[in-house]
Structure formats: C-alpha cells, structure tokens
Amino acid sequence: MSFMQALRQRWQQAGTLVCVGLDPEPAKFPARFAGDADAVFAFNRDIIDATAEYACAFKPQIAHFAALGAEDALARLVAYAHANHPGIPVILDSKRGDIGSTAQHYVTEAFDRYGADAVTANPYLGRDSVQPFLDRADRGVVVLCRTSNPGAGDLQDLDVAGRPLYQHVAEKVAREWNGHGNCALVVGATWPSQLREVRAIVGDVPFLVPGVGAQGGDVEAVVSNAKTADGTGLMVSSSRAILYASSGDDYAAASAAAAKSLRDQINRYR
Numbered sequence: 001m002s003f004m005q006a007l008r009q010r011w012q013q014a015g016t017l018v019c020v021g022l023d024p025e026p027a028k029f030p031a032r033f034a035g036d037a038d039a040v041f042a043f044n045r046d047i048i049d050a051t052a053e054y055a056c057a058f059k060p061q062i063a064h065f066a067a068l069g070a071e072d073a074l075a076r077l078v079a080y081a082h083a084n085h086p087g088i089p090v091i092l093d094s095k096r097g098d099i100g101s102t103a104q105h106y107v108t109e110a111f112d113r114y115g116a117d118a119v120t121a122n123p124y125l126g127r128d129s130v131q132p133f134l135d136r137a138d139r140g141v142v143v144l145c146r147t148s149n150p151g152a153g154d155l156q157d158l159d160v161a162g163r164p165l166y167q168h169v170a171e172k173v174a175r176e177w178n179g180h181g182n183c184a185l186v187v188g189a190t191w192p193s194q195l196r197e198v199r200a201i202v203g204d205v206p207f208l209v210p211g212v213g214a215q216g217g218d219v220e221a222v223v224s225n226a227k228t229a230d231g232t233g234l235m236v237s238s239s240r241a242i243l244y245a246s247s248g249d250d251y252a253a254a255s256a257a258a259a260k261s262l263r264d265q266i267n268r269y270r
C-alpha cells in the first residue's frame with residue numbers, strides 16, 4: 001500500500017488526524033531509563049505502543065537520533081512500528097534537499113536505510129532536487145511550504161511576482177510536482193491565515209501541521225482553516241506535548257492520554 005493510501009485509510013478507519021512526533025531527548029526521559037544503553041529505542045517503542053490507537057502517522061525527527069548517534073535505534077523503531085502497528089505510516093522528518101545526484105542518496109537513506117513511508121523535503125534547490133523523492137511513487141514527499149517557526153516569514157513571505165514565495169511553493173507542488181499524487185505540504189499550526197490560503201490553492205493535498213502543543217498553535221484554528229471538504233486532509237503533529245506528558249512511571253499512559261486528548265479536540269472541529 002502506498003503512503004497516501006495508508007494515510008487515507010488511517011484517517012477514515014481510525015478516525016484520527018494526529019501525527020505523533022518522535023523527538024527523543026534523553027534528559028527528559030523518565031528515571032527508569034537512566035543507564036539503559038538502549039533507552040532511545042525503548043522509550044520511543046513504549047510511546048509508539050501507547051499512542052498507536054490515536055495516530056494517523058508517526059514522525060521521527062532525524063536530528064534527534066543522529067545527534068545521539070542513535071541511527072540504529074531509528075531504523076529499528078521504524079521496523080518496529082511497521083511490524084506491530086501495520087497501516088500507520090512513518091514520516092521521516094529530515095527536510096532533505098540537494099543536487100540531484102546527492103538527493104538520490106537522501107532517497108536511499110529515508111526509504112531504504114530507514115524504511116520510512118514518507119520524508120520531509122526542502123524545495124528551495126528546485127524541482128530537480130526533489131525529483132528523486134517524487135519518483136518513488138509509493139512513498140510520500142512532504143514539502144516545506146510555510147513552516148511553524150517564528151522566522152518562517154523572513155524568506156517564505158518574500159514577494160515574488162505579487163505573491164508570497166510560500167504560495168508559489170504550494171502552487172508548484174500541487175500543479176507540477178504531484179504527478180504521482182504522492183505530495184503533501186508542511187504548513188505550521190502557528191499560522192492560521194496561511195493555512196487557509198494554502199488550502200485554497202492546493203485543493204485536497206494533505207498538510208503536515210506541526211506547531212500545536214509546545215509551540216502553542218490553536219487546534220480549532222488549524223482544523224477550521226485547513227481541513228478538506230470531507231473533514232480530513234491533515235496530519236496535526238505534536239512531539240514534546242505527547243512524549244513528555246509525564247516524567248514519572250506513568251509516562252506511557254500520560255502520552256496516550258495526551259494523544260487521545262488531541263485527537264478528540266481535532267475531531268470536535270472536523
């Protein structure tokens with residue numbers, strides 16, 4: 001099953017638009033993981049098991065693993081999620097982008113080394129830099145459009161031929177790069193009016209929406225501005241607010257409660 005098929009099936013059958021972000025920070029792990037050489041795997045495995053019921057996707061962020069030298073744990077976690085929670089796609093958040101010959105290696109990294117179903121990609125080197133990802137028709141390519149961070153507008157809002165640059169990205173992805181129907185866009189939860197504008201440009205192209213939870217984005221504004229006509233179209237991503245909902249021994253139950261609460265909040269406005 002392709003990434004897009006799995007995502008749509010998950011939206012419909014599990015009734016959830018929550019993407020659970022996996023951003024390991026060992027200093028925030030519960031005390032029971034102290035001294036555990038495989039803590040990065042074990043903690044994230046427990047979170048995956050606890051939140052799977054509420055997840056339309058999992059999103060490990062590669063820097064959080066690579067900085068710890070825990071790439072092996074990342075590969076095992078993707079395999080673990082697929083084996084134990086089949087049908088929930090995994091998006092590798094690596095924001096890759098480079099000349100085509102190097103981009104091909106990023107494709108191998110994301111889809112073959114780590115086994116991800118989708119990857120985030122930076123569009124600013126142009127189409128040839130994203131093409132090797134687009135060519136993997138069964139995998140998703142989640143292109144940065146209007147990111148959630150405070151400085152997103154520094155470059156993404158620059159006026160280009162009468163419109164902000166991020167709107168050109170949205171238009172290009174929807175009209176030119178999405179020949180295989182495997183594209184999605186990153187649009188931050190912290191920018192409700194931009195969510196609405198991009199939705200108007202791209203029709204039903206799915207959005208990965210980081211920025212709720214720790215970054216303070218408003219769930220109602222996200223859903224009302226960015227859902228598609230059928231009440232789906234969104235992967236509303238939260239990492240820290242789910243992962244570190246408790247630092248006690250109830251960490252897994254607390255993460256499940258946080259994911260359920262986000263699912264229910266989203267569903268109130270669909």
Ligand SMILES: O=c1ccn([C@@H]2O[C@H](COP(=O)(O)O)[C@@H](O)[C@H]2O)c(=O)[nH]1
Pocket residue numbers: 021023061093146147148149186187188210211212213214215237238239240241
């Ligand atoms: O525009 C973007 C793109 C990616 N991210 C990533 O999402 C998570 C957010 O973590 P929270 O703890 O839910 O704030 C993190 O991995 C970012 O690298 C983003 O925040 N904004």
